[in-house]
Amino acid sequence: MDRRYLQRRGQCWYLRVPNPPGFWGKKGELVHTLRTPDLRIAQQLRDRYLTPLLAETAAAEFLSALTRLAAAARESVTRQLDGLPANLSGREPVTLTLRAAADAYLRYLRAPGTYAPASLRKVASSLDALCHVLGPDFDVNRLSKADAVRFRDTALALPAHWQNTNDRSVTPAKPGERRLSGRSVATHLMYGKALFRWLRDEGKTTRPDNPFQDVTVARLSSKQKRAPSAAEVEALMILPRPRGLDATAWRAMPLLGRYTGCRAGELAQLRAEDVIVEQGIRCLAIRGDGGERRLKTASSQRLVPVAAKINILLDELVAAHPSGPLLETGTFRGADGIVKGAHRFLQAFNRAAKRVAGDLSFHCLRVYANDAMATAGVDIGDRERLLGHKSERTQSAYTPENLRRLKAAVDTIP
Numbered sequence: 001m002d003r004r005y006l007q008r009r010g011q012c013w014y015l016r017v018p019n020p021p022g023f024w025g026k027k028g029e030l031v032h033t034l035r036t037p038d039l040r041i042a043q044q045l046r047d048r049y050l051t052p053l054l055a056e057t058a059a060a061e062f063l064s065a066l067t068r069l070a071a072a073a074r075e076s077v078t079r080q081l082d083g084l085p086a087n088l089s090g091r092e093p094v095t096l097t098l099r100a101a102a103d104a105y106l107r108y109l110r111a112p113g114t115y116a117p118a119s120l121r122k123v124a125s126s127l128d129a130l131c132h133v134l135g136p137d138f139d140v141n142r143l144s145k146a147d148a149v150r151f152r153d154t155a156l157a158l159p160a161h162w163q164n165t166n167d168r169s170v171t172p173a174k175p176g177e178r179r180l181s182g183r184s185v186a187t188h189l190m191y192g193k194a195l196f197r198w199l200r201d202e203g204k205t206t207r208p209d210n211p212f213q214d215v216t217v218a219r220l221s222s223k224q225k226r227a228p229s230a231a232e233v234e235a236l237m238i239l240p241r242p243r244g245l246d247a248t249a250w251r252a253m254p255l256l257g258r259y260t261g262c263r264a265g266e267l268a269q270l271r272a273e274d275v276i277v278e279q280g281i282r283c284l285a286i287r288g289d290g291g292e293r294r295l296k297t298a299s300s301q302r303l304v305p306v307a308a309k310i311n312i313l314l315d316e317l318v319a320a321h322p323s324g325p326l327l328e329t330g331t332f333r334g335a336d337g338i339v340k341g342a343h344r345f346l347q348a349f350n351r352a353a354k355r356v357a358g359d360l361s362f363h364c365l366r367v368y369a370n371d372a373m374a375t376a377g378v379d380i381g382d383r384e385r386l387l388g389h390k391s392e393r394t395q396s397a398y399t400p401e402n403l404r405r406l407k408a409a410v411d412t413i414p
Contacts, residue, residue, distance in 0.1 A: 108202075223414065270326045307413060
């Protein structure tokens, strides 16, 4: 099929002209989204709008027609016109401010199926931080790498919750006051880079560089996940259920995480056929199918013997859901088409867990299972096999002997 000047990115087709004609006023490469996943429509847009522009003699007639269509309030055509260089469209060049660029990017991300609301709020917060520190009227074509570094250094000195206060002045934290974490600043820089990449791809800026490229936080203030205490684990088992989440999943997920050490996404995609008997031992078959059921790594595919403490729970789940997922955890399909299991459950559970202790999350149950087995003297190779860690110590085959050993290991978890 004819795909000249067309390039697919994610779910959309883009116009891509490697060497635009000189009278376009753009050097290097022009990339502009067509906002359609349909190749046939993309070809029609290319032939109707791009092909005439490749001949200088047709440019004036084409722009005149495009302007008339824009005046008729056709939003899609207006976007096409906005993406053209100012000298080609016949309009006076205007300064694109940081605030205007951020707002345009957010409108783009609000397209259905592009970003989850929570992710969109995170992007908006980061762009708001950029505008607040550097100034909303900052010309994006004049923003330099030195300005990106200035943002990073200023942000690292700000109080931790400065964006949540009424006084949004850019004032360094007081001595002894907790500062904005390196991880938060790194997130702001990441979305700053994404903004300028989008501006360039959409033809809204002619600059070839990205000022946020290679501007990083040297040391991130991250914490190693710890094993919760016995009292904290019991508290995680009885967290109050938020409205709108399935009661059975809310009760079962932490119990399964505690006694299997499985990841939340692995548990969320379990089906009745994944509860199997292998060599006389009841197991959970953690596996992907290459489609919507995905695993983190190849070593994540494994058998996990069922601990005696969750046998009855598993019987209830299989009886209630003989087909389909055993648990209703609230999945989310991203813009890339990948299904994220336990998405809504994890968001709610991790928020609730922080009321028990600020550094707790569902992942801590996995650490707890590993720590409990280590305390009971379970060999590190067996623990790595049960948890699906990548290691040269684990064997490829499950023998009756090691399955019995793994079953004894999970039964040691209190």
